[in-house]
Amino acid sequence: MGTIQLKNVKKQFDKDVVIENLNLDIEDGSFTVLVGPSGCGKSTTLRMITGLDDPTEGDIYIDGQKVNDVTPGKRDIAMVFQNYALYPTMTVRQNIAFGLENKKVPKEERDRRVKEICEIVGLTEYLDRKPSKLSGGQRQRVALARAMVKQPKVFLMDEPLSNLDAKLRAQMRVELIELHKKLGTTFVYVTHDQTEAMSMADTIVLMKDGYIVQQSSPRELYNNPNSVYAAQFIGTPQMNVLRDALPDGKMLGFRPEKLSFREMEAPHITLRVQVATKEMLGSEIIYSLNSKYGTLMAKTDYEIGGGAEADIYVPFSSMYLFGQDEKRIELDDTAREQIKSVFAE
Amino acid sequence: MKKKERSASEKRDRLLGIVTASPAAILLCVFTVYPVIYLIYRSLFSGSLISTKKEFVGIDNYKEILFDETFHKVLMNTIIYTVLFVGLTMVLAIIIAVWLNGSRQKKLNNMVEACIFTPHVISMVSVSIVFLWLMEPDTGFFNMVLTSLGLDKFPFLSSPSTAMISLVLVMVWKSVGYYVLLVMAALQTVPVSIYEAAELDNTPKIRTFFKITLPMISPTILFTCVVASIASFRIFDAVNVMTQGGPVDSTNTLVYYIYAYAFRYGNPGVACAAGVVLLVLVCIMTYVQFGVSRNKVHYQ
Structure with missing residues (x-):
């Protein structure tokens, strides 16, 4: 014992x-x-x-x-x-x-x-x-x-x-x-x-x-990280958290390995980005991307040139929603609609 | 071509080495090597300090001290003094250093450190005079305290049986602070995590001291023992001021004997012979200390 x-x-x-x-x-x-x-x-x-x-x-x-x-x-x-x-x-x-x-x-x-x-x-x-x-x-x-x-x-x-x-x-x-x-x-x-x-x-x-x-x-x-801190502490590169995208101080998070350059069928949001840097790790590539909401990280096997512009796709199933106090909140239908409308603009 | 270049640079390096080392080497030759050689040379001659006349007497001076009972006594006194002084000083220094190192009362620590180190910076002659007065058999402070407590007077420096220990105590009082600092510096190099590991191993305090602390600071202990032994073999000023070797040669030590022969009896030949004996003894002692401790000292 x-x-x-x-x-x-x-x-x-x-x-x-x-x-x-x-x-x-x-x-x-x-x-x-x-x-x-x-x-x-x-x-x-x-x-x-x-x-x-x-x-x-x-x-x-x-x-x-x-x-x-x-x-x-x-x-x-x-x-x-x-x-x-x-x-x-x-x-x-x-x-x-x-x-x-x-x-x-x-x-x-x-x-x-x-x-x-x-x-x-x-x-x-x-x-x-x-x-x-x-x-x-x-x-x-x-x-x-x-x-x-x-x-x-x-x-x-x-x-x-x-x-x-x-x-x-x-x-x-x-x-x-x-x-x-x-x-x-x-x-x-x-x-x-x-x-x-x-x-x-x-x-x-x-x-x-x-x-x-x-x-x-x-x-x-x-x-299932319970906060922005937990979400960003685990995982390399750390989770992308969009702090200014949503109203009421809510924050949207998604892991760099979960976003895709390939169009997907699952419900998702789309973001226009420009490749800032590219780190070739062998089996995968780590990109640093400039977006309307700040710098995002991506980890993927998709090849794209430095400086190129592209759309990235983030499925709802891989999203995390955090409140103003940085604690995790449920990503319910209302929230999904809100996110959809923000990113449709 | 390359070989030539390298040899030229090697030559330059060698020259640089010689040039930079030579001032120290010259000083060493003038102030150490030459006096030692001259000491040995002069021990083979008779003649006074002031006269230019010297007579070669071979090993007669050595014979004289070899058969001189005073010299035997002096040698024994020096050894007894060294053993007592080094033993007491080291034990006290280690105890005080361990205590200071373990104590968390910073103010008290600083005060104790200052108190025990101060005697080290006072001149030996001043210390001797103060202790002469403190140890004065009739009117001295120590005996005043003893009689006021209803105890018998202690003869201190005035009796052959107590003079040596009194002298040792004065010297320990004067020097222990210096050795405490050396031991403390060594103690502070022992990583705290080793003590913590010992604590987790459920080690009793005494065992921690003997199995961990002492071996860890053994290089410093050896160093301080050697330095203290050499210093005590050369004790002179305290003897000169406090006892002049008395009473009845009970505190007469080797260097005082040398001094007396050279400057009182005007026989530098014998003094030099005794000096050579001192040199040899110190060398043997140091060699033995290093040899005996080879397996006991842990260098990291």
């Missing part, structure tokens, strides 16, 4: 309120990713779960047990740090076994567990090396092994892949997903990278300024 609950949690550093009132439920065995821009409070939330930071107000529960007064070492959790935080003066073996020694695990069992974990993460050859003699990827594995060997209820990871190069990061992402499947333990992962969040999570907690904007599965977050 490894459920986590944060109830009415507030965190304040001196006079600076980082988190006002956070309520979060993390299910047992889930891979939950806390994602958001720098300073949104995701790392602070993680650190409060670990116990390295105390909440100013509110309660934290692990497995239904209040842990506010439990020291980090006794919360039955393990953490992988952004900079790995390996003990530089110890060998890989000592790094991994250190937590077990503190727990007074007998030497034989300790050796067996260290050996077992090292085989899983592929560190057996490096057991007697110091961290300074390892590559970034190997250090990352040591940090993982150190967390795994403790067999915790919860794994907490604070941007563990951000120090790796792009290729290794992609590889480690896959390995972490596999590891989660194998262990079945609760993973809480902090990142500012939406690709990491989308590819690894089964639940994404999108944060902004210390509160949760949306908590849902990656698919749900992509298909």
Whole structure:
């Protein structure tokens, strides 16, 4: 078991309120990713779960047990740090076994567990090396092994892949997903990278300024964002949002990959645009388009020359409507009619 | 053609190297290498400081100090002083530095830092005179405090059995601030996340200190030990002002012995021989310290 609950949690550093009132439920065995821009409070939330930071107000529960007064070492959790935080003066073996020694695990069992974990993460050859003699990827594995060997209820990871190069990061992402499947333990992962969040999570907690904007599965977050912020945070290039097109401060959004240069039968709107820039990515092209309503992004396999004028088609089924407060509102028949009349002009 | 060009540029680089390094090299030769060579050379001659007459005596000067009981005592005193001084200073410096580093009361920290560092910038002669007065057996401040508390008077510098420890305490008081700063600087290089990892590993505080903090700052500890040992082997001014090596040679140290032979007894030959012994001892000690600590010090 490894459920986590944060109830009415507030965190304040001196006079600076980082988190006002956070309520979060993390299910047992889930891979939950806390994602958001720098300073949104995701790392602070993680650190409060670990116990390295105390909440100013509110309660934290692990497995239904209040842990506010439990020291980090006794919360039955393990953490992988952004900079790995390996003990530089110890060998890989000592790094991994250190937590077990503190727990007074007998030497034989300790050796067996260290050996077992090292085989899983592929560190057996490096057991007697110091961290300074390892590559970034190997250090990352040591940090993982150190967390795994403790067999915790919860794994907490604070941007563990951000120090790796792009290729290794992609590889480690896959390995972490596999590891989660194998262990079945609760993973809480902090990142500012939406690709990491989308590819690894089964639940994404999108944060902004210390509160949760949306908590849902990656698919749900992509298909049904509840606000302009959520809509634009997920997806590259970000969702096009026409802020001045509709009356009453309403905003119209559609994803760059959903608009088309090809005429369509489904109910749609048409916009006249001019191609400003063109980025060839191989399988698809990203266009920046100038329109009456500002710059739009398009992601398509359709080829059109730079500077050319064209019509683009956006189906109603791929549209999102947001109110003046930037919250999502229903795209009902009245709204459709309104949009139709605006874009027919 | 290319080869020629490269060799010309290599020559230019070499010349530049020689030109830029030579001022330092010349200074080193004039003020370090030459005096050492002259020290060894002069230790083989007899004759006073003022007379130009010198007589080659071979290793007689060395024989003289080798069979001189005072020299044996002086050597032992120097070693005892070094062990006590380095041991006490390092233990205190580490304890104070760890405490200051862990404390979050900035104002108090700054005050303590200022207080313990101030003695380091006061001249040794002034410190010696102040402590002479404080440790005066009859009218000194320390004994006044002891008697007012109903305790026995402590002889401090006036008894052979307590003079050395008194001297050590004065020197520790004067120097510890400097070493605290060095150790603190090292402590601040230990990343906070390593302590956090240790906390998550449920490491008791004492174990964190011995297994993480101490190994992480071991290069600085070795450095400070070596520097403190060399400095204590060369202790002179405090001895000269406070005890003149007494009572009964109980605080007579190697450099004071050298000074006494050269300027009091007018026998620079013996003084130089003792100087050579000091040089060799310091070299051996430093070598041993580095050797012993090779496996204990963790360079990153």
